[in-house]
Amino acid sequence: MSSREDILGRVRAALHRNAGNAAVAREVMMAALANRTPGPQPAVACEPQALLERFRVKSEQASSTVEVVATDAEVPAAIAKYLAAMKLPTTAVVWASLVALDWAAAGLKVEARGARDADLVGITGCFCAVAETGTLMMTSSPDTPAAVSLLPETHIAVVRAARIVPYMEDAWNLARAALGSLPRAVNFISGPSRTGDIEQTIVLGAHGPYRVHLVIVED
Amino acid sequence: MEIKSMRFKANAEASLANVVLQGNLKNAKGKFVTKRAEAIKEIDDFEGTRDAAAAIRNKVIDNLDLWLERFETRAQETGATVLWAKDGAEVCRLVTEIARKHGVTKVTKSKSMLSEEAGLNQALEAAGIQPVETDLGEYILQVDNNEPPSHIIAPAVHKSLDDVADLFHKVHGTPRKTEIPALTREAREVLRGHFLSAEMGLSGGNFLVAETGSVALVTNEGNGRMVTTMPKVHVVITGIEKVIPTLEDLSTLMRLLPRSATGQSISNYFSILTGVKKPEEHDGPEHLYFVLVDSGRADVVGGEFHEMLRCIRCGACMNHCPVYQTIGGHAYGWVYPGPMGSVLTPLYAGIENSIDLPHAATLCNQCGVVCPVKIPLPDLLRKLREKQTDAGLRPLTERIGLRVWAWVAQRPALYGLGARVGARYLKWLAGEDKSIRLLPTAPEWTRGRDFPAPQGKTFRELYAARQNSAKGSA
Incomplete structure (x- = not known):
């Protein structure tokens, strides 16, 4: 007997499985799978300005830095200013979805490709963002490689204000509507990587970025 | 992983005597408990x-x-x-x-x-x-x-x-x-x-x-x-x-x-x-x-311990356990320490290989209170103790002791007399410091700490006196 049959056989025996109760249980299971009702959620104010504010506050609590700009066109200059203030390099790997912005005018050199170990700055967008916890939702694809938000020491993410949703459940619904099935990787990111494994003292920059900077575009 | 849970008592004793470990545990304990309390608000x-x-x-x-x-x-x-x-x-x-x-x-x-x-x-x-x-x-x-x-x-x-x-x-x-x-x-x-x-x-x-x-x-x-x-x-x-x-x-x-x-x-x-x-x-x-x-x-599915399968491995039970906080995780002798481990180890690694673990708990229910999926850990620990007794896995002295206790407890007059004699004997034994340095019948209890002596009257005596005085004042 295969291990699969052995394990499932013992589970079935323990649950007194038979054709009759299997049919009933399967119906209950299909209903559970189709159910999109969220569980209890903490209150999150849903007006656009309140969502943006909550997202900003929660992101800062997760040790990200946040700035708000009016339009896409302002993004490269805002990022150039941040990099200069932090004395960081002006070369970055960027998601293909953002490569069309005028980076050269802001004095930045960007390349749209997968990330490499030597990349020090990674610039990404995000699929959407969750106000409840100050979290970015990244969905992987050829144009949005996962490693750009992981390998570089600095991760900068461009967030559209209109894509800030109250809850993670809203993010799932957006993903189901836009993508159909889930992409290979959905990564929720809340601030720079960290560890508390030595004396429960939080240190930023464990294996991923040391810092995460968010540029929210209002338009 | 090799199971070392049968060495629990010796390991726990070594942990208690390890000054560095005691310092590290004390440092960790407050952080986990306080941060969780803040976060759930x-x-x-x-x-x-x-x-x-x-x-x-x-x-x-x-x-x-x-x-x-x-x-x-x-x-x-x-x-x-x-x-x-x-x-x-x-x-x-x-x-x-x-x-x-x-x-x-x-x-x-x-x-x-x-x-x-x-x-x-x-x-x-x-x-x-x-x-x-x-x-x-x-x-x-x-x-x-x-x-x-x-x-x-x-x-x-x-x-x-x-x-x-x-x-x-x-x-x-x-x-x-x-x-x-x-x-x-x-x-x-x-x-x-x-x-x-x-x-x-x-x-x-x-x-x-x-x-x-x-x-x-x-x-x-x-x-x-x-x-x-x-x-x-x-x-x-x-x-x-x-x-x-x-x-x-x-x-x-x-x-x-x-x-x-x-x-x-x-x-x-x-x-x-x-x-x-x-x-x-x-x-x-x-x-x-x-x-x-x-x-x-x-083998846990559908049985008396099936609630343990809800566990999402957060570790809150161990962070809040007074026993874990005092001895740390290694003493438990397998992968999962704390109350979670005291249930999982007997279930997955054998009840006979982890005799002491279900007893490594005060049953204070801190673990049950903080468990995010409401596993009644103290109840499961108690059930494991019952199983050990049913399977004859407890030491002979304990089994005889419990038999004697059960026999006496079914005879209220005898039990009352025994309790009165016992309480007065312990008070006499303690003398002026009101605590007992060495309990001759259970020396393990007093190896690491003094045993506070009963102060004269038994619960039943006090209760009877209180009922009488209530009647008197009514």
């Missing part, structure tokens, strides 16, 4: 959320066979391979076979308690494949002669900054560093090379989502993301009980898991991984395997 309906989480877990466990088949079908549709392992030996065999098939020489590992159960690292090494632990705590233990973890969330919680500084100086051959950020960077630099060169990444799974055939991984360091993004093969090793229905259910559980574990509103990274990389993608594994492990879980 953000949830308006915390009790309702706990009920919802318990219901989600019950839904699957009550019909586990169907949910497992459903998950398997969905995972296969996404391009993953689903394998099943009856025990640790089969986990080791399957993972070694996968590694051989893909020509793997090095495996980077994100934390997996099941691989600890299976002793996977030793098996890989024996097969000439290098396992590299990448969670900072697990890495510290691996380079310290494969020391076992003492906590499921913070595996090296028993070590101090000085311990780690000495260790890294020794194994990395670098100048001794004394700052935690510098030590963390040193480990980062060593491990970055492994992340980029390993052909296979190995992770546990916090949840398996039946709706999508995905594994959900909760991490803070980013090592979970690394091992599931960079190598060409990703193997998930997880228990058969980890299935949950939908992404909505995942969101509910995620409101509880990081808060209960580390006191975070959400973990830094939370990854939901589904299938393999498409040809035109820049990163992600080309091969994804799930190894669904029984190792004792199937």
